[in-house]
Amino acid sequence: MRDLVRSAQQGDSAAETEVFRQLHVRFLLLAKRRIGKDFAEDVVQEACATVFEKYRTGLGEQEFEPWAYEILRNKIGNFLQRNEVRRRLSAMVHSDAAAGAPSDPDLRSRLLDCLRRLIRFHSRYARVLNLVHQGYRTEEICERLGVSANNLYVLLNRGRRLLRDCLKRGRE
Numbered sequence: 001m002r003d004l005v006r007s008a009q010q011g012d013s014a015a016e017t018e019v020f021r022q023l024h025v026r027f028l029l030l031a032k033r034r035i036g037k038d039f040a041e042d043v044v045q046e047a048c049a050t051v052f053e054k055y056r057t058g059l060g061e062q063e064f065e066p067w068a069y070e071i072l073r074n075k076i077g078n079f080l081q082r083n084e085v086r087r088r089l090s091a092m093v094h095s096d097a098a099a100g101a102p103s104d105p106d107l108r109s110r111l112l113d114c115l116r117r118l119i120r121f122h123s124r125y126a127r128v129l130n131l132v133h134q135g136y137r138t139e140e141i142c143e144r145l146g147v148s149a150n151n152l153y154v155l156l157n158r159g160r161r162l163l164r165d166c167l168k169r170g171r172e
Helices: 002-009 013-035 037-057 064-093 107-121 123-133 138-145 149-171
Strands: none
Touching (some): 002 013, 013 037, 013 064, 037 064, 107 123, 123 138, 123 149, 138 149
């Protein structure tokens, strides 16, 4: 595949088509095992698009395949993280009943109160949580806020922590 990639980087469109056909097939097999067939195609398309945007810029000493697989790994990680955030927020909103615990009728009002506090005192964290909850992709959120992916993860982590701490204080 190394020679094929080199030809594609030099402008051979047939080689480029073949590189991305092979990459798509390999990525899809891996993604289906990791996240299931329902979401694999979307994640693979994102990964292939990122590889396509950047592969001609030259990888220096870095090999194409490990670099491309690293992009797929990051896209899968982002997907899993977004789903976990949505699941946790949804669980907070829909009370403890699904876990078999007695329903807490006050949970929704505590959550709304904590969200209002977060909006009032830490609006940037609240905005990040809201965008993730709405299902925006990492790249879209970064573009909207003008931050890097690492900065976004920091904001998301801090926002979640503030929300969790507020909810814990409300129970005490």
